[in-house]
Amino acid sequence: MSQNLSQALDYARNNHQRFLEELKELIRIPSVSTDPQSAAEMEKAAAWVADQLRALGVSEVAICPTARHPVVCGEYRCGLPAAPTLLVYGHYDVQPAEPLELWQSPPFEPTVRGEYLFGRGASDMKGQLLAGLKAIEAILRNNHLRVNLRFLIEGEEEIGSPSLKQFIEEYQHRLRADVALNLDSGIVAPDLPTITVSLRGLAYFELRLYGAAGDLHSGTFGGVVHNPAQVLCELIAGMHDRQGRVTLPGFYDRVRPLSQAEREDLARIPQDEAYFLKTTAAPALFGEEGYTPAERAGARPTLEVNGLYSGYIGEGSKTVLPAYAMAKISCRLVPDQDPNEVHEQLLAYLREHAPRTVRWEVVQWAGSPPAAIDPHRPEVAALQRAMEQVWGVKPAFKREGGSIPVVAQLKEILGMPTILSGFGLPDDNLHAPNERLHLPTWKRGIETLIRFFDNLGVTVGEGAPAE
Amino acid sequence: MSQNLSQALDYARNNHQRFLEELKELIRIPSVSTDPQSAAEMEKAAAWVADQLRALGVSEVAICPTARHPVVCGEYRCGLPAAPTLLVYGHYDVQPAEPLELWQSPPFEPTVRGEYLFGRGASDMKGQLLAGLKAIEAILRNNHLRVNLRFLIEGEEEIGSPSLKQFIEEYQHRLRADVALNLDSGIVAPDLPTITVSLRGLAYFELRLYGAAGDLHSGTFGGVVHNPAQVLCELIAGMHDRQGRVTLPGFYDRVRPLSQAEREDLARIPQDEAYFLKTTAAPALFGEEGYTPAERAGARPTLEVNGLYSGYIGEGSKTVLPAYAMAKISCRLVPDQDPNEVHEQLLAYLREHAPRTVRWEVVQWAGSPPAAIDPHRPEVAALQRAMEQVWGVKPAFKREGGSIPVVAQLKEILGMPTILSGFGLPDDNLHAPNERLHLPTWKRGIETLIRFFDNLGVTVGEGAPAE
Secondary structure, three states: OOHHHHHHHHHHHHOHHHHHHHHHHHHOOOOEOOOOOOHHHHHHHHHHHHHHHHHHOOEEEEEEOOOOOOEEEEEEOOOOOOOOEEEEEEEOOEOOOOOHHHOOOOOOOOEEEOOEEEOOOOOOOHHHHHHHHHHHHHHHOOOOOOOEEEEEEEOOHHHOOOOHHHHHHHOHHHHOOOEEEEOOOEOOEOOEOEEEEEEOEEEEEEEEEEOOOOOEEHHHHEOOEOOHHHHHHHHHHOOEOOOOOEOOOOOOOOOOOOOHHHHHHHHOOOOOHHHHHHHHOOOOEOOOOOOOHHHHHHOOOEEEEEEEEEEOOOOOOOOEEOOEEEEEEEEEEOOOOOHHHHHHHHHHHHHHHOOOOOEEEEEEEEEEOOEEOOOOOHHHHHHHHHHHHHHOOOOEEEEEOOOOHHHHHHHHHHOOOEEEOOOEOOOOOOOOOOOEEEHHHHHHHHHHHHHHHHHHHHHHOOOOOOO | OOHHHHHHHHHHHHOHHHHHHHHHHHHOOOOEOOOOOOHHHHHHHHHHHHHHHHHHOOEEEEEEOOOOOOEEEEEEOOOOOOOOEEEEEEEOOEOOOOOHHHOOOOOOOOEEEOOEEEOOOOOOOHHHHHHHHHHHHHHHOOOOOOOEEEEEEEOOHHHOOOOHHHHHHHOHHHHOOOEEEEOOOEOOEOOEOEEEEEEOEEEEEEEEEEOOOOOEEHHHHEOOEOOHHHHHHHHHHOOEOOOOOEOOOOOOOOOOOOOHHHHHHHHOOOOOHHHHHHHHOOOOEOOOOOOOHHHHHHOOOEEEEEEEEEEOOOOOOOOEEOOEEEEEEEEEEOOOOOHHHHHHHHHHHHHHHOOOOOEEEEEEEEEEOOEEOOOOOHHHHHHHHHHHHHHOOOOEEEEEOOOOHHHHHHHHHHOOOEEEOOOEOOOOOOOOOOOEEEHHHHHHHHHHHHHHHHHHHHHHOOOOOOO
């Protein structure tokens, strides 16, 4: 172990209690982004983050206004000519705490009980954000960093980052970097550190079918007019084959096949059939033949019905033959699928299969491409090695089934891949009462990030700083 | 023509203007059964009908209370020992008149314009009720009737006859008859008198599917858990085959095949493909292969989706994997199908086809058997001959696709078939603004009914009255 590294690790150990107190300070600011009354608290949290950056020696710290809540930016130049640049992403906003009566201690009065710190945002993601800042502090208080850093700390993640796309476009000169580090993902188990190497994309549609000019009496017209609700069901039923595969034409053409190594990585994720059955309480699982549950949930594309509506849905009976039927249908996409191509595939399916007894239209509500990072990149290798050093096991490479807008936007606008990781646990009660942070894992997380920055400098840096 | 008959027809012709004035009187009473403020008007309309019956010489006239609006009963005994008994059914309530601004003259101020009398209830069915009462008056003022009559005039037809079943059960000793005459159906065209010889029955279900314990994130769980909305669509899609036939096991086992004569009768109904396309504005028709539209709408059973619900149906997108999906599904039944058997058939279909990835349940909301009258019965023959005498053409035998609760209830509780006819036209604007009655057809209707009673007496009566 280099002297630099051991000094930084000692510093972190010696200052752990203060780090925890600072995290409590941040949690005490109720920065609930969805609350229209929260503007002052949001400003306060942004200022707190900006002060932290300034205290680290980060330059050009700015609290940049957006249409809603400000973004905190900043920059650290290590002075090494060939040093890589890392964009540290985070968010200082939190979910609402309601229902308050279910909290064992007040959500904005952080409380340690046993190995956990309880409070809104403790895990998602004020704890993760501080883990990153404190790892940087531990290095900078003792030595130099051998990477350049840029910071993008937003205040709207919990409301879907509505201002972020425009912000990234406008501020791209202050955000460009080789890779982003986003600690807003988690760890699948306390003994299995995790790097999320891909996110699924999303293509979300509304399919609307129109039959007769108005609702009809099902007695007078049943048997003569095609029922749009029935047609909708037939079209949706045809969108999967008997093997659970999606039948939109060309849907799998651009899906990268899973390599044996990738399948082995996914097999380490402790999310088997029993896990999903227990988590969902579904009577039985379902999915594409030939793939494990973890593969189906993260590495294979899907088509889901998110909503169905037609006719009369109140209590009891109404003998209506509906004039209209609607389905919300979305696809989760994997590399290298494209939401606009999937839109075309859906239209092609409908052109082929929709009967001439109905008129139809498709609205596309949302679309984001899938995102993946090459697990052989030096930055991923640096984090992987750090995790192995701290945990003594090779980290799991996870594929996340959901989408994270900022990851897609950084890729789309700046061509920047994201290393997605973090130290939150699946049972941290995110978005729920009694959110908590597992402090031993948090401590390991800070150590991991110190080693990550150290590994990263060794891997890609070039000796001593020029300054 | 007998002297009795010609006297009655002369009387009707000479009193036509007074008949019309009396109909206007009845229309002026706004007996809107669904209006909670209408109790006094409903009483007034019931009393008006009771007074009419008493003026005819009907005995035991009673205004019988129900949970909501009263039923008017009465009885006329002709005194002939073997005379048949006819139950005259009618309703004195009407639909609401709203939207009022679309009426050219006030709905409860009956107004003659051209050949039409405009007003709420003019056609449905105050005009039809009066046609019956005035035909009886025309006979009784001049001679004897040679049939016994009983009367059942309700005030809740336009709200689904909620009190009627219990009423028929309680008052069955005052209602028993050989056959009922219900003039609440119509005539398909001014030049084609019509007898409705069958009504379809109804079996109405709600199918509920349950998957996971709660709604799930479609990113995290899509591909692993079976989506109940998708399962629902697959189950519904499987309920029809490619020929448009219903696939519930045994569904057609008790369907009486259409004879060549019945198909020829139905071919006279002016409801061809062009008619249905124009009426519904559907892009194209649909239905069971091998049957004409009129056959499919009246003489063949159907299965319809009346409502669909699952997940998120608001504006925009929500990436939910729903825990629940629901469909309202109803079957229109033809003789000799039985709603309870169809319930069993639906359960058998679901037991065979529902996957074990979901739990399901079926609620039966409504069920009424199909109703048909033997067109060779003497009472039907008497009406058929009367129509031929007045119109100069053989009447059409129509099969109505909808259900009429009272027809099913009289059949079920009293075993009584119903002769269903009337003189309302398809363009009378029933339940809509500017409801109207075609006065020349109404006049023919009164003459038809006089001849019907006359034919009926000749056919089934036995000479002169005993009194």
